Amino acid sequence: MSSSRTKSPAAAAPAETKLQSVGNGAPKQGSISVTSGTAADVSLRLENFLIDVADTLNSTLEMDKLLGRVAELVRQIIDYEIFAILLLNERTQELRIRFQIGHTAETERLKIKVGQGITGMAVERRSSVLVDDVRKEPRYINAHPLVRSELAVPLIAKKRVIGVIDIQASKEKYFTEEHNRILTLVASRIAAAIENARLYTRVARQAQTLTVLNEISRELTSILNVDQLFKRIGDLLTRVIEYQMFSILLLDTERNMLVHRFSLRYQENIHLKHDIPLGRGLVGYAVQHQEAVLAPDVSRDPRYIQLNPETRSELCVPLIYKERAIGVLDLESTVENARLYERIAREEQRLERDLSMAREIQIRLLPQSLPQLKSADLAAKFEPALMIGGDMFDFLEYSGERVAFVLGDVSGKGAPAALYAALVSGLLRSTASLEPHPAQMLSAINLSLNERRIEAQYVSLAYAIWDDDSRIMTFANSGLPRPFLCKKGAVSRIESTGLPLGLFEDADYDEVTVRAESGDIFVLVSDGILDAFNAAGEQFGPKRVEEVIQQSCRLQAKEIVQAIFDAVDKYRGTRATFDDETVLAVKVK
Template identity: 55%
Template sequence: MEPTQTEFLLRLADTLNTTLDLQTLLQRTASLVRAVIDYRIFAILLINDRTNDMRMRFQIGHTPEVERMRIRLGHGVVGQVALTRQPMLINDVSQVENYINANPDVRSELAVPLIIKNRVIGVIDIQSEQLDYFQPEHLRLLTLTASRIAQAIENARLYTRVSRQAQTLEVLNEISREFTSILDVDALLERISQLLRRIIDYQMFSIWIVDADEHVLENRFALRFGERFYPEEKLPVQRGLVGAAIAERRPIHVPDVRRDPRYYKINEETRSAMVVPLIYKSKVVGVLDIEHTRAHYFTEEHERALTTLAAQIAISIENAQLYQRVAQQEQRLEHDMEMEREV
């Protein structure tokens, strides 16, 4: 093994052993690869087993539009590499059938699968604006890199999942401590939005309360990009994704609302949505709706976390509303007694 290659592998091993943060791991890997392959365009794409496609988890040199692309297995160079589990060194991309021409300046490409325990988890992809840029030595180095970082990526993802579960439990504990003492409905809903943001980085958030007398949903609290906004329209309980969540009494997870006719457009920018019914003593008292501008943003982990939180949120809302009703009745009673004394 050449000295340069040995040094590279030693530095790579040091990188893999010193971090469990996925983004840090990918960023350091990109820097190490650049030291031996002078690229301008680089990406690490990871497979979403649920949707059977890939998206970039780290990139250099791509446009935001390309970064947001989701690539089906078998499509384009990286999709073909993931499907066949074989690397591809392409001297001239114009000669490749099924090539995705996301960047018209690209002329050559090198892509290597990330495989762990006989399972493909993603692809490392490097592109060049020169014909015949990549050499067999580049392929060997990138293949060595892929064989070593695949396990590190899986470890980092597992660490992320465990960390998120711990965050969810922490938020649940805070909810148990705080929510029983917050008896103002508006203050309660604002606190719910703050705590939920710690485990799910949503962009739109709203809580709709069921008005059983009028058979409508009334918005009690909503945020858009961190700012309060006030939807005035009341929704029939059967309309949209919120209506579906009420009718089916289960979470409704829509990866791309443009493809779901049930979505009732309140936020033009929304691409993905998750709606969870709030159920108290077998009765749906409301729904919690979170949305994002990126399609396929929410995950099964998000759904599990939101479902876990929903039961406690429903109890807290019902308690706050009950306190509010009792306080209003006491005020009316006090007002009536005051009127009687004046008479």
């Protein structure tokens, strides 16, 4: 193999972004530099850091654990003295500390209005605020007399500010623009993880609620003393439910009326005298038909009888004893929960329709046929982790018997990643008419993506041009795993690396040229192939890809691609696919 390395003529040298690990007011020796050095070193360090970010944020959906791990993640790049994540109450427009390191108990209780203090300023501006000396900032809330520097970065998810990540130090000019830049980059991912944890908490709470309600219904068959029964129900419900009103109504069989026997409103005992005829209202319906009734919005249910004007949703569970309904357990929820139920139901229906359509569109965006080459055999395959995904591949024809191969891996999964991949695909096709060299193409796409500044998104992309006459392959890479090359049965990696596209405007990209021979095989894979886990939690990794390629080197390109997918599926076993998977292979005839 002969190779040469050239610089992109259109790209400028990258700015040096040093992530100093500092503490106690002074930088530590041997501080980490993520975006300085050679392109290969930069790409590897940044890729490793972004992988750490993804692994950390995907490792748990429990809010307290998540925020603790975020604090550890930030400390990898900045050795702060004080750390806090503040979450925004959208109703009151106040920030409260949800997790902190180094703050006093008094500070932790503060409620900060939007626009107040440095954190409130970050929310108001929807952008980071870096203060070199807080004594010169009139809005600073003096909670710590020794603090001199502060960096506050808003947490933005789906265009909504949900909070702030705030770090402080006792030295002036402690935090740098490079710290600001990297923390802003990961903040959008932290915000998305917090929103996921919030949703998980809500869903888990609802599931636990239903479990407790079923437990209550079962215990009715064994506890016949009314006072003991009500006490047991109260004990169970306080474990899981923050209800507005809870009532137990028992059936008076002589009058066919449901009689209020026990009620709580905002945790206070109340006495209700409104008897409800069997079959009337939601509770009457639940008892008469011996089935649970859920009304996400009581204003839309004609069976509802208004006893509490604040109620917006209601859940009624009949109390069954020896196949006979003896009463009903009634829960009435606040406006917030009603909206949540309604939004979830509406979103589920919409997503089911949209995902089906998006899946069809994404398939149509992929090449419907492969270029026919006289000196090479081509194949590619894409399998999304979800119904749609963020991986992509394409073939772009150049003049003079040349064709470009593209494989991309967008950060994240699902619809946002798929839409970003569609954007990248459009940019590639529009730029390909100029027939740029691979490094020029990556620089051009990187510039276009940075101009758009789409929140929390970037793409790792490999771009190669094959000359069908000279059998020369020219590579440029921006964060994808290094390409595999099989030559005479021996598999190696091509040293082609670079920063992902959409992160840094001034990133630089190199090219590697390989003169191929008959039987040579080039293979590109996305991260999902290497990062597939088995039951023991071990990654598939590049070595196993090399083994599959070596064992399949006599096969055609399509069979090699399928062999890699089969090996990954077998290795993974019953574990779910957590990342999109794509393989592209070129075998020289």
